[in-house]
Amino acid sequence: MSFQQGLSGLNAASRNLDVIGNNVANTNTVGFKQSQAQFADVYANSLSGGTQPGLGVKVAAVAQQFSQGGITASNNSLDIAISGNGFYRLSDQGTISYSRNGQFHPDKDGYIVNSSGLRLTGYTADAAGQINAGAPSDIQISTADLPPRATTLVNTLVNLDSRETALSSTAFDPADANTYHSFTPMPIHDSLGNSSTVSTYFVKTAANSWDVFAASDGTLLNGGAPLGALNFLSSGALDPLSSAIFNVTKPVTTGANPVVFDMDFTGTTQFGSSFGVNALTEDGYASGRLTGFDVGADGMIRGSYSSGKILNLGQVVLANFANPQGLQIQGNNTWTESSASGAPLVGAPNTGGLGSLQSGAVEDSNVELTSELVNMITAQRVYQANAQTIKTQDQLLQTLVNLR
Numbered sequence: 001m002s003f004q005q006g007l008s009g010l011n012a013a014s015r016n017l018d019v020i021g022n023n024v025a026n027t028n029t030v031g032f033k034q035s036q037a038q039f040a041d042v043y044a045n046s047l048s049g050g051t052q053p054g055l056g057v058k059v060a061a062v063a064q065q066f067s068q069g070g071i072t073a074s075n076n077s078l079d080i081a082i083s084g085n086g087f088y089r090l091s092d093q094g095t096i097s098y099s100r101n102g103q104f105h106p107d108k109d110g111y112i113v114n115s116s117g118l119r120l121t122g123y124t125a126d127a128a129g130q131i132n133a134g135a136p137s138d139i140q141i142s143t144a145d146l147p148p149r150a151t152t153l154v155n156t157l158v159n160l161d162s163r164e165t166a167l168s169s170t171a172f173d174p175a176d177a178n179t180y181h182s183f184t185p186m187p188i189h190d191s192l193g194n195s196s197t198v199s200t201y202f203v204k205t206a207a208n209s210w211d212v213f214a215a216s217d218g219t220l221l222n223g224g225a226p227l228g229a230l231n232f233l234s235s236g237a238l239d240p241l242s243s244a245i246f247n248v249t250k251p252v253t254t255g256a257n258p259v260v261f262d263m264d265f266t267g268t269t270q271f272g273s274s275f276g277v278n279a280l281t282e283d284g285y286a287s288g289r290l291t292g293f294d295v296g297a298d299g300m301i302r303g304s305y306s307s308g309k310i311l312n313l314g315q316v317v318l319a320n321f322a323n324p325q326g327l328q329i330q331g332n333n334t335w336t337e338s339s340a341s342g343a344p345l346v347g348a349p350n351t352g353g354l355g356s357l358q359s360g361a362v363e364d365s366n367v368e369l370t371s372e373l374v375n376m377i378t379a380q381r382v383y384q385a386n387a388q389t390i391k392t393q394d395q396l397l398q399t400l401v402n403l404r
Helices: 004-025 369-401
Strands: 035-042 056-064 071-073 080-083 087-092 095-099 119-125 131-138 153-161 182-189 195-206 209-216 228-231 245-250 259-264 269-271 276-282 290-295 300-305 310-316 318-320 328-331 334-336 345-347 356-359 361-363
Touching: 004 035, 004 056, 004 369, 071 080, 080 087, 131 310, 153 182, 153 195, 182 259, 182 276, 195 245, 209 245, 290 356
Parallel strands: 080 361, 153 259, 153 269
Antiparallel strands: 035 056, 071 361, 080 356, 087 095, 087 119, 087 318, 095 334, 119 131, 119 310, 153 276, 182 195, 195 209, 209 228, 245 259, 290 300, 300 310, 318 345, 328 334
16 A cells, blocks of 8 residues: 555646646747646566556656747847747857747847847858858847948840841940930949949941940040940840950049949840840949848848948858757757757758748747646646545555554
């Protein structure tokens, strides 16, 4: 006769109620993952086979359930929700932890931190917005003015009308529309960020051949000579044997360096349809101040500047584990790796099985409150039933004591 089974049942039921109570308490905790008490029976070692009664029950583990929580929109662009697998990688002076809580904000030094001051890590970007996909480091957003960039490349994609009648390019005059067939203006920037316009003129000189001129502020560039000739095949595509990239130098009077850039006409066509500009881009831009930034589904942090330029400022990384159940709980919505979890697998969102990110949103707790309340009732009944077994054992013992 033993009270062991009933006592173990009371302890296990009490522990289960603790787990359920913790789940209920964190129903509104962003990124929280509910836990579940897992039980195992207890037997004494015996050589007599399976005739021994069990010694009760024990809590074998308290396992967290890493199912997806709901996504709720917020008004903070640095609130970031993970949809799918992965954890944010956080740094505390080099000590790494992991979290699903994506409530972040910039600190006084421009680092992106959570409410505990842990810094979000990711890939850095250079001055041109190119991502350095090396070892992740603390993400810092610079609020300094974006320095200007002089134009070095202009991409021009147009269609030239093959039905035009050839003209003599020696008579070209940008002020006389009868000496050219079509033109298109393009803004460029010097080394100080000043903007000016370069107009490109097209003169058909023979079947499938067009001379290209450039002028700015009424002055012909390249000494008035053509920048080059665009030659086409009978299909209307550019002749691959002739160059479609012309170098241009534009003098400036603003104290900046002369603007030296390439005009790339790759992809330009000559079809029997009206002249049209299909694409016109340059790689230069004026200086600007950071007006805001957001985070894309791929983790890319894109800054918007007053000059209209959008530049990559960094990229958030995610980490995943072979066994998330093996992570060590640290509190404050964080975990650390352990030998049971395995080493972190770090990468950009939307790659290698990692989830995607949603800016301006948070991942809710995955606690189902209704289910937890039902579990609480069940655990309470189990506790009462185990208490009843102890009461019954006590009554039997009292009967023996009262024997005379």
